[in-house]
Amino acid sequence: MIVRPLTDDDLADRGLLATREDVALLVRSFYRYAAMDELLGPIFHAADVIWDDHLVTLTDFWSWQLLGERCYTRQPLRAHEPVHARTPFADEHYERWLDLFVSTVDELFVGDTAELAKHRATKMATALRKLLNGEYGEAGVPTEPLWTAR
Template structure:
């Protein structure tokens, strides 16, 4: 289920180290995943830079930092042949990663943000690639 309300970022609840670990652990799984790995490997040229960018993104979402500079929507819209199953797989792997966190508040917040982001990116992708169709929501409960 896509959350209607996402908790406010709070730098007092999570450390930069926790955010960085979440990002690195998630991408370690995603890169090995048979459906997501090839997509990431084809489009991420510099993994060190990607880790910095994703850590900055998640730090902004979870801690309220202002280091992130970027526009995720156009980058995802530019990818060919994405589908709901891929977004749901991304969410599933993300939730598997957050289950391993020792901070339950971080898990809850990160999962809510991830569900919101996945839904927004999927809706934007559909509106861009299939403007004649009514967008269909992700079945995030099954992710």
Template sequence: MASYASCTACPESGELPDIHDRQDVERLVHAFYGRVFEDPLIGPFFAEVARVDTAVHLLVMADFWQSHLLAPGTYRRNALHAHRELHSRRPLRAEHFERWLHLWTSTIHERHAGPVADKAVRKAQVIARALLNNTVGNGQERPERQPVAIEIGLKGSREVTPSS
């Protein structure tokens, strides 16, 4: 069970703490990736295809989420490049991004509640959509830098045209 030393809410009261600092982000990222590596659909992408060094990856992901949630500028890498490289080795599909989003969202909802936790869910939705659009697209040939809009939800995805 996670330590709530830096959180303002009391777990015994049934209230979940919001995400307040780097330690909260690190605990969240560790819990999330514990699920990811065990997941039969997306776990193999991390363990077998990307061969992720968890000690390094978890720190990088903590930087990524800290940068998006608490302290802009902490993360200084190119997430899109990494996902395009992964997609070139083993094709990603919408269901992979949906599973990632589901695991992230459920991990947050089990551990946190509040404005920063809500922001983490919204940001993950945007990130999943952007990575899907810029790796998988809609399966048709397209110029490298032209994204294809696809709506992602936990129940499915559909192509979205500019008029919809």
């Protein structure tokens, strides 16, 4: 899914995803699209998201995942359980979230860290879907990704 048509100038202006400020731009841009999306927007509305706080938390999370900054200490998958209990996520929600995320990365950035962001988002969507659907791994161990710093 392309979030908006990109011009040659847009493509030429894309840079590396290399700093916390870059991560913050990615997070702000992606969640602006997601909050206004006809499928995802109602979930955020029902969750009564406090955007200023949420964007800081998400910037911390993605800075940890992409830049190795140890500024996020929560359980990212477990944090979604209360929202899922109120407004259950369906397969199309995960797919739209991932499509929007990948499209936003491609709109703004190039390079290895941009590719890593798309890979980690795919892992996150897959693990979240499994956890919230009650799918377990071997020996009855709940599905949880192992997040490691780069």
